[in-house]
Amino acid sequence: MHTDRTHRLADLTWPEIAALADRAPIAIVPLGACEQHGPGMAMRTDTTRAEVVADVVAQRLSPQVVVTPVIPVGVSEHHMAFPGTLTLSAVTLQQVVHELVDSLYRHGWRKVFVLTGHGGNNAAVEVAVSRLRADFPDLHIAWSGITAVVSDVVADLATSQVRGHSCEIETSQAMFVDPSLVFPERLERGSADLADLDPAGQLSRAHPGIHFPQAYDVLSRTGNLGDARQASLEAGERIIQTAVERIATFLGELANLPARLPSPYPPSIHVEAS
Structure with a gap:
């Protein structure tokens, strides 16, 4: 996919960015991983x-959105058994997100969207967003992943009982966004059924809503879940285009949201009489 780069902050000069204040009220902060x-x-x-x-998304909403440089390393401790994986601690990533958004805030942005392409970043992002909301009461800040906003589409397209990392769903997305990411002749079936998992892995998947994380070298000898061989460009297009549409719809509504003003009323403190 080819996109217009003029919305990228890193490609612009400071006078150009200064002129964006009234036209681009939203900044997107993309997060990734090297794993x-x-x-x-x-x-x-x-x-x-x-x-x-x-x-x-920025192109769809142009000129209302700017995009910061992507943070290319995330929280990937659970993949460190596989060579080449790089990781930040959750504490480090949430601090990086906080300071990057603080920079945007100091330049006038009051509406920020953090978009993570890696589910392992979620906990750190949630902490960063909570801190930012407390530190900047007039900031509208939201975040999401990619696959999570199209869970209904994923359920319709998935072929594996166990999936979530380098499965047919993620591989399809990669085929669509950048075919050079994928080496079709090397794709393998990973742990695709509950029977493929050890007892701890099975338990981690058996109780929805209960988090029992497992390292990926325990979950799969190849490092991937599901069956990447079932991926397709058509599925990737449907997933990504739907995600873009839904995120763009949300951000269009966010752009029109009135500015948030700090509350004029301090929290009430009730003191018991002695």
């Missing part, structure tokens, strides 16, 4: 997905 994606996909898969989706 193993099985034998058939590149380490930068999550980074590229986040960057491309952010670009296309």
